[in-house]
Amino acid sequence: xxxxxxxxxxxxxxxxxxxxxxxxxxxxxxxxxxxxxxxxxxxxxxxxxxxxxxxxxxxxxxxxxxxxxxxxxxxxxxxxxxxxxxxxxxxxxxxxxxxxxxxxxxxxxxxxxxxxxxxxxxxxxxxxxxxxxxxxxxxxxxxxxxxxxxxxxxxxxx
Amino acid sequence: xxxxxxxxxxxxxxxxxxxxxxxxxxxxxxxxxxxxxxxxxxxxxxxxxxxxxxxxxxxxxxxxxxxxxxxxxxxxxxxxxxxxxxxxxxxxxxxxxxxxxxxxxxxxxxxxxxxxxxxxxxxxxxxxxxxxxxxxxxxxxxxxxxxxxxxxxxxxxxxxxxxxxxxxxxxxxxxxxxxxxxxxxxxxxxxxxxxxxxxxxxxxxxxxxxxxxxxxxxxxxxxxxxxxxxxxxxxxxxxxxxxxxxxxxxxxxxxxxxx
Numbered sequence: 001x002x003x004x005x006x007x008x009x010x011x012x013x014x015x016x017x018x019x020x021x022x023x024x025x026x027x028x029x030x031x032x033x034x035x036x037x038x039x040x041x042x043x044x045x046x047x048x049x050x051x052x053x054x055x056x057x058x059x060x061x062x063x064x065x066x067x068x069x070x071x072x073x074x075x076x077x078x079x080x081x082x083x084x085x086x087x088x089x090x091x092x093x094x095x096x097x098x099x100x101x102x103x104x105x106x107x108x109x110x111x112x113x114x115x116x117x118x119x120x121x122x123x124x125x126x127x128x129x130x131x132x133x134x135x136x137x138x139x140x141x142x143x144x145x146x147x148x149x150x151x152x153x154x155x156x157x158x
Numbered sequence: 159x160x161x162x163x164x165x166x167x168x169x170x171x172x173x174x175x176x177x178x179x180x181x182x183x184x185x186x187x188x189x190x191x192x193x194x195x196x197x198x199x200x201x202x203x204x205x206x207x208x209x210x211x212x213x214x215x216x217x218x219x220x221x222x223x224x225x226x227x228x229x230x231x232x233x234x235x236x237x238x239x240x241x242x243x244x245x246x247x248x249x250x251x252x253x254x255x256x257x258x259x260x261x262x263x264x265x266x267x268x269x270x271x272x273x274x275x276x277x278x279x280x281x282x283x284x285x286x287x288x289x290x291x292x293x294x295x296x297x298x299x300x301x302x303x304x305x306x307x308x309x310x311x312x313x314x315x316x317x318x319x320x321x322x323x324x325x326x327x328x329x330x331x332x333x334x335x336x337x338x339x340x341x342x343x344x345x346x347x348x349x350x351x352x353x354x355x356x357x358x359x360x361x362x363x364x365x366x367x368x369x370x371x372x373x374x375x376x377x378x379x380x381x382x383x384x385x386x387x388x389x390x391x392x393x394x395x396x397x398x399x400x401x402x403x404x405x406x407x408x409x410x411x412x413x414x415x416x417x
Contacts, residue, residue: 006202006203006206007202009206009210010202010205010206010209010210012210013205013206013209013210013213013311013314014205014314016213016314016318017311017313017314017315017317017318018314020314020317020318020320020321020322021314021317021356021360023321023324024253024317024320024321024324024356024359025352025356027343027347028249028253028320028321028324028346028347028350028356029249029253029347029350029351029352029355029356055351055354
């Protein structure tokens with residue numbers, strides 16, 4: 001008789017464990033495969049990708065439409081080639097603009113797409129030609145400093 | 159001098175000998191598992207003793223670890239004005255590292271030591287030999303059910319630990335301190351990936367389960383059949399499971415979460 005209560009407890013234990021796993025899967029994490037359906041790949045070449053990493057989000061108008069799958073260095077063009085997979089439900093015109101943006105001041109970097117007005121659409125495997133590199137904070141600061149220094153040189157001459 | 163070298167050599171040879179024996183023992187357990195699964199209630203009974211009986215300590219420690227993570231994480235994050243990322247911090251550290259590792263350590267000291275003591279005492283009182291005499295394989299009857307009980311309960315306990323920890327972090331962060339509820343969950347969900355983070359954590363806890371259960375049954379089976387030998391075997395179970403968990407965790411983390 002005591003074996004049945006034992007079975008009950010084991011059942012409760014296993015059910016609790018599976019519930020915890022489900023909680024971790026659905027509430028804590030997000031199942032990445034499901035929100036991107038029938039993905040196709042696009043790529044873009046950038047002069048500088050900053051801190052972009054594989055698995056970074058690809059967003060259009062702030063909506064997540066895909067993820068970066070691979071980043072490699074193109075030794076013939078001396079540029080970084082970023083490959084990303086995009087949800088098959090979304091199509092973009094051929095003159096789409098690809099930027100590397102930062103969410104917040106210190107947030108993660110992501111690829112932002114700005115669709116253009118062309119009628120032809122990008123096919124799977126296409127390369128986006130219009131790109132803008134990541135903003136490197138050091139460059140921005142040094143540019144600002146040089147400008148200030150140049151102003152300082154010219155100001156007393158007036 | 160010569161004596162020291164001789165002791166070192168003996169220690170090394172003994173280590174290799176034990177490694178060989180534990181591998182052969184693991185193989186024997188796998189071979190006899192089929193036979194012991196035909197009497198499934200043996201495994202269920204061990205699942206009860208090592209899994210259900212560890213529930214309380216796992217849940218309570220998970221809650222406390224989550225509470226501490228929430229407090230400490232908030233303390234650091236609010237200096238950078240990033241207290242909204244509290245959920246990410248709590249969930250990622252629990253799911254990836256703390257859940258499997260701390261649950262494994264607790265499991266080794268709560269259930270692993272009990273298994274070693276039980277098998278060791280069976281050996282002292284020559285019950286294992288008696289089973290052999292009656293043509294009942296002690297590995298199929300005693301060892302394999304305890305091994306599988308540990309292997310099955312470990313991932314479940316680690317998942318419960320992580321879930322409880324996230325709840326504790328939520329309790330401190332959202333209910334007590336007042337971090338925004340929506341930001342807490344949404345930032346957590348966007349940062350924690352099911353396959354990359356949760357599944358890797360589960361794989362880790364499965365590996366820890368095999369390691370802890372194997373060490374526990376082996377030390378019990380291999381102990382010197384005296385009262386002192388059993389107590390030494392229990393100590394060795396806890397020490398070597400802890401070392402095995404931490405070392406395996408380092409190896410797996412460096413493979414799983416690179417870059």
